Amino acid sequence: MRRALRLTALLLLALPLLACALHVAHSGSAPVPPKPASALRVASYNVHYIVLNRATGDWSVADWERRRAPMAEALRTIDADIIAFQEMESFRSGSDGSTNLARDYLLAELPAYRAAAAGPWQSFPATQPIFYRATRLRPVDEGWFFFSDTPEQIYSRTFNGSWPAFASWAEFATADGQRLRVVNVHFEYKSRSNRRLSAALVRDRLAPVIASGTPVILLGDLNAMHGANTLRTLEEAGLTFAPTRGATYHLNAGINLLGAIDHIAASQGITVSRPLVLREKFMGEWPSDHYPVYADITLP
Secondary structure (H helix, E strand, O other): OHHHHHHHHHHHHHHHHHHHHHHHHOOOOOOOOOOOOOOEEEEEEEOOOEEOOOOOOOOEHHHHHHHHHHHHHHHHHHOOOEEEEEOOOEEOOOOOOOOOHHHHHHHHHOOOEEEEOOOOOOOOOOOOOEEEEOOOEEEEEEEEEEOOOOOOOOOOOOOOOOOOOEEEEEEEEEOOOOEEEEEEEEOOOOOHHHHHHHHHHHHHHHHHHHHOOOOEEEEEEOOOOOOOHHHHHHHOOOEEEOOOOOOOEOOOOOOOOOOOOEEEEEEOOOEEOOOEEOOOOEOOEOOOOEOOEEEEEEOO
16 A cells, blocks of 8 residues: 555656656747748648637637737737638637637738638638738639538538538749649547548548649648658648647647647648747737747748
8 A cells, every 4th residue: 555655646746747847848939030032931820719609718709809919919920921720710609600800800900911711601611711921922712621521511510520620721823923722721639530531531632732733831730749640641642741849739828748739741842941839928928829830931
């Protein structure tokens, strides 16, 4: 009995030490570097949904009013040309996307940007728009597909009947006529089988696009770390994941216990700088429970 108690005490002492070690290993934030003139800066940011029926508390309307100015400041700091958002939803019930507080506020605060992969919520899911800098890029096509057995059915539930999840995408032309397809994904966090099936669907949709010679960037919250089967499945389409170091999710408290689950991947020929993670408060607040991830890319 005494031996068991000693072992229990040691474990209880070890857990905080392990948590501290993980936090230190997955932390750190460097100043945002200048953007090379010839590059495009891309970013992925899970901004957490807003609960419209909740007046106060976590993720409420009041909480959004606290977070919104810091979020805009974080995006100004990164100064990306393309930003793929996840969970940009003002949630009431069902799939009603008629109100989107985060999208509308950020577009008003950041007038250099427009929203692609967006449209009336009845025909285009609203939660994963792709912002782009209008002086550098022109959208030429866009679309979506759901991670389900009926991917063309809007708001169809995932393979195991869980909440609807999907990929949004937009294709852009640069000023010199180069094309770039940007794919924005958010995989479920609970179900490994859902993640694997979702990744396989994305792989099958992207493989012919990449094979045709269209440069592709994939951005998003994959809820999987480097080395996971989810990422390896996507690599089968012809994507390479840039190594993101440290945490991208922080429990809405700046606590960094896990490796990156938000990622940037590119097809062959695209040069990608090492992704950076902006692990900082702005105006004394955490804008979201995820950190934004960004990198500079050069098209082939």
